[in-house]
Amino acid sequence: MKDFIRIASGQGFWGDLIDAPYNQVTQGPIDYLVMDFLAEVTMSILQKQKRKNPALGYAKDLIAQFERILPHIAGKGIKVITNGGGVNPIACKDAILATARKMGITGITVGVVLGDDILDSLDDLTSRGAALANMENGAELSGVRNRLQSANVYFGAAPIVEALRQGADIVITGRTTDTGLTLAPMIYEFGWSFDDWDKMAAGTVAGHILECGAQSSGGNFLGDWRSVPDLAHVGFPIAEAYPNGEFVITKHEGTGGLVSVATVSEQLLYEIGDPKTYITPDCIADFTSIQLEQLSENRVRVFGIKGRPETDSFKVSMSYLDGYSAIGTLTYAWPDAYEKARAADGILRTRLSDLKLEFDEIRTEYVGLNSCHGPLAPIPTDINEVVLRIGVRSQTFDAVERFGRELAPLILTGPPSVTGFAAGRPKPSEVVAYWPALLAKTFVTPRIEVEGV
Amino acid sequence: MASKQIMLIDIAHARSGDKGDAANVGVIARDKRHYPILLRELGAERVKKHFEGICLGKVERFELPNLGAINFLLHNTLGGGGTVSLKNDAQGKTISSAILRMMITVDDAELA
Numbered sequence: 001m002k003d004f005i006r007i008a009s010g011q012g013f014w015g016d017l018i019d020a021p022y023n024q025v026t027q028g029p030i031d032y033l034v035m036d037f038l039a040e041v042t043m044s045i046l047q048k049q050k051r052k053n054p055a056l057g058y059a060k061d062l063i064a065q066f067e068r069i070l071p072h073i074a075g076k077g078i079k080v081i082t083n084g085g086g087v088n089p090i091a092c093k094d095a096i097l098a099t100a101r102k103m104g105i106t107g108i109t110v111g112v113v114l115g116d117d118i119l120d121s122l123d124d125l126t127s128r129g130a131a132l133a134n135m136e137n138g139a140e141l142s143g144v145r146n147r148l149q150s151a152n153v154y155f156g157a158a159p160i161v162e163a164l165r166q167g168a169d170i171v172i173t174g175r176t177t178d179t180g181l182t183l184a185p186m187i188y189e190f191g192w193s194f195d196d197w198d199k200m201a202a203g204t205v206a207g208h209i210l211e212c213g214a215q216s217s218g219g220n221f222l223g224d225w226r227s228v229p230d231l232a233h234v235g236f237p238i239a240e241a242y243p244n245g246e247f248v249i250t251k252h253e254g255t256g257g258l259v260s261v262a263t264v265s266e267q268l269l270y271e272i273g274d275p276k277t278y279i280t281p282d283c284i285a286d287f288t289s290i291q292l293e294q295l296s297e298n299r300v301r302v303f304g305i306k307g308r309p310e311t312d313s314f315k316v317s318m319s320y321l322d323g324y325s326a327i328g329t330l331t332y333a334w335p336d337a338y339e340k341a342r343a344a345d346g347i348l349r350t351r352l353s354d355l356k357l358e359f360d361e362i363r364t365e366y367v368g369l370n371s372c373h374g375p376l377a378p379i380p381t382d383i384n385e386v387v388l389r390i391g392v393r394s395q396t397f398d399a400v401e402r403f404g405r406e407l408a409p410l411i412l413t414g415p416p417s418v419t420g421f422a423a424g425r426p427k428p429s430e431v432v433a434y435w436p437a438l439l440a441k442t443f444v445t446p447r448i449e450v451e452g453v
Numbered sequence: 454m455a456s457k458q459i460m461l462i463d464i465a466h467a468r469s470g471d472k473g474d475a476a477n478v479g480v481i482a483r484d485k486r487h488y489p490i491l492l493r494e495l496g497a498e499r500v501k502k503h504f505e506g507i508c509l510g511k512v513e514r515f516e517l518p519n520l521g522a523i524n525f526l527l528h529n530t531l532g533g534g535g536t537v538s539l540k541n542d543a544q545g546k547t548i549s550s551a552i553l554r555m556m557i558t559v560d561d562a563e564l565a
């Protein structure tokens with residue numbers, strides 16, 4: 001067994017710094033590169049791409065990134081784990097293998113985790129007794145059944161561990177939890193038992209710290225952002241994991257950013273609910289047990305983590321179409337910028353009302369004044385300029401489309417000193433809403449396929 | 454003993470994000486010795502009042518003494534949630550700095 005392994009975060013979301021994976025494999029030693037690509041809405045976008053072209057439906061950025069890192073990971077024995085397979089992990093695997101062949105790289109085995117995509121088996125599942133009611137408001141699935149765009153089970157670390165045991169150097173999954181990507185190599189390397197709940201929780205907490213990329217190594221740090229050096233060259237976080245469940249969060253030597261108790265604490269609190277009950281498919285982690293210690297510059301020891309047994313359900317992430325929306329902006333300049341922007345908003349609302357268009361919501365915000373902090377933001381008396389930002393949402397495409405046509409005319413038919421319409425009319429876009437549900441673990445079984453070059 | 458009003462940002466930092474239509478915001482004492490001040494001043498009702506007009510649901514409060522932190526869940530806050538919301542801050546990213554505007558009461562001795 002290795003004394004420790006270094007697991008490096010290479011991506012915090014789909015659209016993160018493109019060079020981060022390359023930097024992680026070339027700027028210092030690592031054993032694993034983990035990349036999280038999937039936000040809740042990403043799956044519906046990928047399903048749409050797959051419907052248009054059956055060879056798509058995965059994070060295409062991955063292929064360009066693999067082209068850069070393949071020569072390095074092959075030489076250094078670095079393994080890569082990512083959920084960028086989206087709704088088509090097989091096509092993603094094929095594209096990676098094709099890239100390797102094109103580059104003349106051999107000795108690489110790619111494993112895929114399948115079975116999370118339940119969109120085509122929903123009728124079968126419901127006929128066997130799966131309710132899949134909305135876990136936030138209890139609504140029945142039948143209300144949105146014919147508008148569903150995607151339906152995926154969140155798998156945990158276990159299928160990734162199985163792929164690694166079958167010899168995979170690269171593991172491509174669909175809807176796997178962000179935390180499972182990081183926990184899996186620890187289980188595989190250290191031979192942890194799946195019911196060693198403290199260890200499962202430790203790896204899960206490490207995954208939570210890595211899953212948002214540089215957000216734990218100095219990015220988006222509210223504590224004291226001025227104190228973070230060289231964010232231009234920010235180093236993404238690395239977990240140096242030990243067999244006893246302890247780990248050290250760090251980053252490569254010579255990179256920018258900051259790893260401190262404060263930066264790690266902020267990330268630990270990101271998007272959590274009850275900290276005693278952080279539920280994943282692998283375990284329940286207790287975030288009130290986490291101890292942090294600054295060992296030296298950019299090295300934070302994380303220890304003491306306690307866990308409890310997994311639940312008997314998988315979380316299911318579904319998305320459905322819920323009408324259309326559009327957002328447009330106009331900029332008003334001094335004098336009386338705020339008063340003019342409010343007057344323009346009133347004129348636009350009167351015109352929309354005269355047209356008898358039906359909207360689920362019309363929202364007006366004044367960027368520069370209160371779009372972030374709302375009523376908590378004091379309004380200055382004499383502002384230089386303000387951006388009027390109006391959004392509408394409707395079940396009717398035509399209503400949203402007409403809103404887009406009514407905004408620009410305000411320039412010639414409303415209050416003066418207005419600009420900022422170079423981008424043209426706001427176009428209606430589909431609203432894809434999120435439907436979280438629970439599914440008994442007995443209903444679905446992950447499958448593994450491996451293939452090498 | 455002399456007491457005074459300070460802004461929460463003087464003794465705490467924070468991070469926020471979205472959980473459906475709820476926002477979460479974790480508030481962390483800059484110095485762990487000041488954690489008792491957070492525990493005393495940041496009751497769920499107080500936070501709910503602070504976010505009047507923004508948080509339209511209930512506020513849940515969870516203590517993390519190990520991090521010198523309190524986590525709040527602000528329900529019905531993001532205009533329908535990340536993908537549906539028309540808000541500029543649909544993901545609640547700036548709720549973190551919004552909570553730090555809160556004025557709190559401290560004794561001089563507590564800050565010594």
